[in-house]
Amino acid sequence: MSTGELQTLEAQANDSLAAIADETSLEDWRVNYLGRRSRLTEILRGLSALPLEERKQVGAAANRLREALETALAERRDMLRKRDVQTFIQQGRIDVTLPGRPIPMGRLHPVTQTQRDIVACFEKMGFQAVEGPEVEWDYYNFEALRIPEHHPARDMWDTMWIDYHRDGRMPMLLRTHTSPNQVRVMERQQPPIRVVVPGKCYRYEATDATHEWMLTQVEGLAVDEGISMADLKGTLYEFAQQLFGQERRVRFRCDYFPFVEPGADMSIDCFVCNGEGCSTCKGAGWIEIMGAGMVHPEILANVGYDPERYTGFAFGMGVERVAMLRHDIEDIRLFYQNDLRFLEQF
Amino acid sequence: MRIPLKWLSEYVDITLPAGELAHRLTLAGLESLVETSGHNWDKVSVAHVVEVNPHPNADRLRLATVDLGEGERMTVVCGAPNVAAGQKVAFARQGAKLIDGHSGQPMELMPAVIRGVESAGMVCSERELGLSDQHEGILVLSEDAPIGMLLAQYMGDVILETEVTANRGDLLSVLGTAREVAALTNNEVHEPLDTYWEDGTAVSELASVAIVDSDLCFRYCASLIEGIKVGPSPQWLQEKLSASGSRPINNVVDVTNYVMLELGQPLHAFDLNLVGDRKIVVRRAHSDEKLVTLDSVERSLNADMLVIADSSKAMALAGIIGGAPTQVTQKTSSILIESATFNPVNIRRTSSSLGLRTEASIRFEKGLSQELAMVAVKRATKLLLGLTGGRAAKGIIDVYPNKARVHRIMVSRERLQRVLGVDLPPTKVRQTLTALGYGCRWVSSAHYVVRVPYWRTDVSIPDDIAEELGRIIGYDQLPSTSLTGPIPSIQPQPDRELRGMVQDALVAAGLQEVINYSLVDMEKLSKVVDPEELSWRPPVRVANPMSKNQDQLRPTLRVSLLDSLATNRRYGRETMAIFEAGRVYLAQEGDLPHEVEMVAGLVSGRRLDRWGQPHGEPLSFEDTKGYVEHVLARLGLQETYEAAEEYALVPGRTAVVSVASERIGVLGQLHPEVTGAWDIGQEVYLFEISLEALLPHIGGVRLYRPILRFPSVIEDIAVVVSEDTPAGKVKAAIESFPLVRTATLFDIYTGQPIPPGKKSLAYSVSYQADDHTLTDGEVERERNRIIERLRKELSAELRQ
């Protein structure tokens, strides 16, 4: 045994390592030159049989060779891996502009979306959403709201009547507004009350770009001690800002609904022209959003509340109208035609 | 109502520009627009008709030569029968923008050759100028109209177009509007004059009035004029009426209309000599009575209707329309002017039952003041004497069974603050109310006594006074505050929440929500609902639907969804997964219908391929079932599916869905006959869930179960069963064993070497114990028991 053999072995190992290009051959190489049965291991194992001086010499050289080969192996392995990564990167380029694997996208109807947004605004102010029947008694839809038969205010709500006769009258109808729920809620609850009532309503009305015979409303009602017109204004102002943006201005004007006194309606300044006047606001600069007012004391008294102690406000708005304004939709009939090319835009 | 500003300014000084005035009125409750449309008359001016000659080639046409001022003359063809030399007319030059007299469409005037005569201008009718629908003749202007002046400048009146709310009958008048303007602009109202000279016979000797039905007629005033001359009204009166949209007829009728527009009180003039026995009887009509009204329609009356009759016959439909036989004509020499107050409910009932709404009825139905009747009859008599001549009878007939009292309201300062949210100083309150015509007295302990002016029949409670103050001061001047009271306790609304969760789950699964009309067509309904079911529980029907095929309140969502699907197929969309969450309506005897919350969906077309194109496998029962499973899993429910038969669905492709053994819905393929009826030539799958049936099964929060620490053993078991054995049964049988956690089907195979009529089902079975690691022996024993049971119960053979 001589250091010469070790030199030959080293040269051999290095030569063959330099030719190796993959992990498997690398492992073969390791077994061959550093494995339990390799020549080098054999040499190291045979050291004890050598005379002391030679053992020292060969032992030191063999151990050096072993270290050198291990280092070379690690370097080679590292080099190969880097090269593999490089190759992978170079060969694995993909066109990142290709579309992703599609996941079908569902959407809520825009009326549902807007209705939820409206309700959420009021929920933040302590109102709770409840619902009521769409087919109503004349009593709740009209009479209990101070709109008896043959009252001229009935002109404000052209009605679809249910084909059901009792005592020579048709007492059942498709509710023309969500306001019957003012009475229904007060009949089953005591103040304080803060509710919003979303739901479908129906009018005997020819359809055009701004009129539909089926519509969705959100009604609101707050009754407690000490509620005034100022609270009505503040609450609706807060709502308008939440839904239409902080910079919106609101305007209240006097209007008439038999079930409120004083009566009002609220407009927001036109967000298309900022109040200058344009086609969206029909030149007025303001867009009417909802009717409102203080609950008529007679209605409070009729449900058994003391109108001297309790006051309240009510309001009602059309969801489609709000959705039209938010999304710049010019024709209300689009909502219930259910053309997917329309619905899928929201 | 159309209120000409010129007319309005006779009663109040107008100190604001028209636009600003309209804005202030609108904020105070009288929605007003300044009318500008149709008056774009920049090439129309006043002209003088110098001569009229026959057209050489046409009998009906004539040639009018007009003086346009500054020596300019023009000869044009004119078809109007009433054109005459000496008239002042509205003349349009080439390029004027007018309304076509025949089509009613806007047009630009172009030179034309009419029957061989060149005509480069036109003498205009009211219709051509957009003033009214009158096209019978040309518009003849006042004699003093200055030649050459632009018509816009001459007739240049601004019209306020007001929209009067149902409570404010008093605003259907120029004077009423003036009162609002006065209060809003701190100006005085000048009431019109109503004094005249009575030099005739005493009224009591000329006629009598009796109110038989005093529940329907509260007051009846009448004045009489003898020796009148009926003829056309003077220009000023005709122009005012035209500007307000009322057609001039003759001086008597025009005055009644004028006073109605001016004061808001409808009046009627009878030819006194045609009133039988000169006796007015206000009574209910007889059930077989007939009356030809002024519009030449014969009306059948009934005992709910009030008439003005003489001793023998009905002469007028009270408060709505006069009768033809007693109307004022050229021959009339004596008249009786009626100014009465009728029961508003009765007027409205009669006018709606006859489908006849008139300027009179829309005022009466709003409830007019009984004081106004006397004011108006005096005013009309005064005007008539000036226009028709004649002598007024002495006195006025006034039958007034129950005199209305002046209405006074006690209003506390505190109430005003409670309603408006601001404490108004008494001086402001008094000043505002006085400006509106109220009397207002401050009495001890912080109260006002408010006297309501006679014309305000809508004001009766303190909160009405609060509104008066609020609207005149301006709602925008009131403070704005946030609600401060306690937030009411929240009542659970489980049905609303459930609907929201189901909508969200379906959207998350990729379905598009649609919302359809609640009214559907019976014929379509019978295609998707068992006709037998429809006959024993007919849908709720609308008596006056918008259209014949939208008259049934839907008892199912199926029709709506098929409509949506068919609509979109027509737009070329073949792949759809849509749902609707809405109510269906089930009739209940003598009660409101039962409104049931439902969710239903349709699935049709093909799955999306890698490119998002609907070119993948056909959407099928299993896709549809996947949606149902997805929703119910989201809700934490465990449901079962059973093959079933259902109307409108394909037998063998229909499953009833149950939770805790209760049916909550159904899914399956729609029968080709159903889809065919909607012209849909592809497979359509339906799912339908009753949220009402689902609601009781929705639990509270889900409880945590510890993750099992002991490893599970997973093995495959493949069995061969008869082809009609439901895979769900095999799964249920395997999962009934205590050591089995789950049995998941992962392969179905038919064909060689499986014998015909059989199929192979392969399940991946997971065994696991709560408390120890299973031994091979335990698993093997369990597996053998499973196989034994499957063999016994389902005749299953282990597939080798």
Ligand SMILES: [Zn+2]
């Ligand atoms: Zn605008």
